[in-house]
Amino acid sequence: MPSMEEIEMDRRRKALDKDVAHLVDKYLRGMEWNIPDVDESRARQMILGEIRQALGRIESQS
Template sequence: MTKIEKLELEAHRDQLETDVKDLVDKYLAISEWDVPDIDEPLANRLIIAAIRDALDHVEQGLQPSPPA
């Protein structure tokens, strides 16, 4: 990554973190509709694990295919 790309990413790092937190909150709220007495700390950990899995999947899809 070039210096300009790193600087640009750094400029958006706080917003990226806020967006991820909002995503966790969104899915926690959805879970609470289905399970009113949900264990929030456990639900947060499960949601974050699912987001990590999704990020891995997205990253794999963005990587160039190996040469044939």
């Protein structure tokens, strides 16, 4: 049987996905503003890599 935390996370998963996608788009728009001919696919991968590193830093602080 799932825990209360797992049930609550299930309810919030779509919102979390949407928030992360919005965060990637936010930083991509900033890159596009500064680099007009930016390689969008490469930029997205770089942004996602930085988000992963940020998650690692946050996890290590816990």
